[in-house]
Amino acid sequence: MRDGVFALATAPGRAAIAVIRLSGEGVGAVVERLVGKLPPPRRASTRRLRDPDTAELVDEALVLWLPGPGSFTGEDSAELHLHGGAAVVARVAELLLRLGLRLAEPGEFTRRAFENDRLDLAQAEAVADLVDAETEAQRRQALAQLRGDLSRRHETWRSALLDALAMLEAAIDFPDEDLPDALVAGARERLSGVAREIADSVGDTRGERVREGYRIALIGVPNAGKSSLLNGLVGRDVAIVTEIAGTTRDVLETPLVLGGYSVVLADMAGLRATNDRVEAEGVRRAGAWAQAADLRLLVVDGASTGSGWTGPADLLVQGDLVLLNKSDCPPGADRRAAEGWAIERGLETLAVSIRAEELDMLRSRLTEKATAAMTGAEFPAATRMRHREALSTASGFLDRALHAESDPELVAENIRLAARSLERIAGRLDPESVLDRVFSTFCIGK
Ligand SMILES: Nc1nc2c(ncn2[C@@H]2O[C@H](COP(=O)(O)OP(=O)(O)O)[C@@H](O)[C@H]2O)c(=O)[nH]1
Numbered sequence: 218m219r220d221g222v223f224a225l226a227t228a229p230g231r232a233a234i235a236v237i238r239l240s241g242e243g244v245g246a247v248v249e250r251l252v253g254k255l256p257p258p259r260r261a262s263t264r265r266l267r268d269p270d271t272a273e274l275v276d277e278a279l280v281l282w283l284p285g286p287g288s289f290t291g292e293d294s295a296e297l298h299l300h301g302g303a304a305v306v307a308r309v310a311e312l313l314l315r316l317g318l319r320l321a322e323p324g325e326f327t328r329r330a331f332e333n334d335r336l337d338l339a340q341a342e343a344v345a346d347l348v349d350a351e352t353e354a355q356r357r358q359a360l361a362q363l364r365g366d367l368s369r370r371h372e373t374w375r376s377a378l379l380d381a382l383a384m385l386e387a388a389i390d391f392p393d394e395d396l397p398d399a400l401v402a403g404a405r406e407r408l409s410g411v412a413r414e415i416a417d418s419v420g421d422t423r424g425e426r427v428r429e430g431y432r433i434a435l436i437g438v439p440n441a442g443k444s445s446l447l448n449g450l451v452g453r454d455v456a457i458v459t460e461i462a463g464t465t466r467d468v469l470e471t472p473l474v475l476g477g478y479s480v481v482l483a484d485m486a487g488l489r490a491t492n493d494r495v496e497a498e499g500v501r502r503a504g505a506w507a508q509a510a511d512l513r514l515l516v517v518d519g520a521s522t523g524s525g526w527t528g529p530a531d532l533l534v535q536g537d538l539v540l541l542n543k544s545d546c547p548p549g550a551d552r553r554a555a556e557g558w559a560i561e562r563g564l565e566t567l568a569v570s571i572r573a574e575e576l577d578m579l580r581s582r583l584t585e586k587a588t589a590a591m592t593g594a595e596f597p598a599a600t601r602m603r604h605r606e607a608l609s610t611a612s613g614f615l616d617r618a619l620h621a622e623s624d625p626e627l628v629a630e631n632i633r634l635a636a637r638s639l640e641r642i643a644g645r646l647d648p649e650s651v652l653d654r655v656f657s658t659f660c661i662g663k
């Protein structure tokens with residue numbers, strides 16, 4: 218067991234209850250000194266908490282004694298549920314330090330759980346995700362990952378790779394038999410199935426979208442009504458709206474929850490050629506953001522004629538939407554032109570305005586789009602860049618095993634390396650530095 222640590226596990230500040238959690242060597246003895254007899258294991262018990270040197274009463278607390286190895290960290294642990302005042306927490310922390318415990322590092326409890334094999338690294342990340350979850354989709358995903366859904370997918374692939382490897386090694390060991398040809402063919406078949414699944418998973422961004430938000434860009438020429446739509450969709454005045462073209466310059470990212478999914482809606486500078494240096498930088502950033510977005514909404518002022526709406530239209534890809542805006546006004550020539558242009562390219566159009574019914578329609582269409590982009594039959598194989606990079610590396614090795622190498626020994630070696638990349642997602646092979654990086658993003662008490 219490692220040295221005894223403690224941390225405030227609840228948010229700092231005034232609250233009804235504050236929970237201090239303790240784990241590691243000597244925790245049982247420390248709690249005993251504070252509350253007298255240890256409560257029975259895993260049974261919530263109220264205790265008077267006293268300063269062991271002066272016997273002064275410090276608080277009345279609910280105490281949980283959670284002996285290892287069945288605890289979250291796998292070590293002897295305890296929880297002190299205190300009255301949530303700053304003075305109470307400060308005094309108890311001071312006592313714990315005096316009794317020889319140290320303040321835990323960020324993520325240290327989860328790291329200990331990982332190091333004691335209570336969780337793999339992807340599950341440990343899920344603990345952080347669950348704490349950070351603000352939407353239903355984020356909560357569901359984090360919980361499933363914590364329960365092992367992500368790790369199981371990689372484990373299935375890894376074990377298929379090891380099967381293929383075993384077949385191949387059998388063929389290498391008995392080069393004179395009849396058996397090997399069938400074995401090699403069997404191994405290849407096994408391998409190419411897994412390789413295809415892993416390659417597909419590298420391009421699947423659902424998991425990261427759920428965590429980070431589905432990105433929607435409002436694009437169009439100045440005065441098309443982008444800022445008005447953003448304000449209408451989020452229901453407050455986030456962006457400045459004026460009749461002066463070129464009002465919006467920074468990319469204005471606004472978080473939004475649609476159908477339980479986290480969405481980032483971005484208003485930006487109208488895309489046009491300009492001599493104004495500030496506006497030009499805004500236009501450059503707008504273009505970059507729009508290109509990287511998951512969905513682009515081309516806003517066209519349907520009431521105008523000759524607005525130059527085609528300028529930003531090049532940025533649209535299949536699946537994007539063309540919004541024929543200001544439908545409360547008599548249509549101008551641009552509306553018909555944009556409609557025809559969209560039909561020709563198989564892009565969906567939607568007549569919109571800042572009127573409530575049309576905003577509702579737009580909101581529900583965007584909800585459908587976001588939901589479709591983030592749901593799927595299987596749990597995603599990656600919910601972070603770290604996972605995707607490992608999958609991509611594995612995919613590269615399998616590609617070489619299948620297509621580049623002919624020497625069976627080298628084929629086998631590439632399969633082994635691919636399997637190792639998958640294991641890395643569970644964190645079993647990683648050096649301290651990688652683990653440090655993962656756990657440093659956690660907060661204290663987690
Ligand atoms: N009639 C009408 N005017 C609108 C609508 N949306 C925006 N406008 C007006 O169009 C002008 C430009 O709007 P704004 O949102 O700033 O456009 P942006 O430059 O694309 O951000 C403003 O004067 C708005 O009041 C709409 O649905 N109907």
Ligand SMILES: [Mg+2]
Nearest residue numbers: 443444464465
């Ligand atoms: Mg604007």
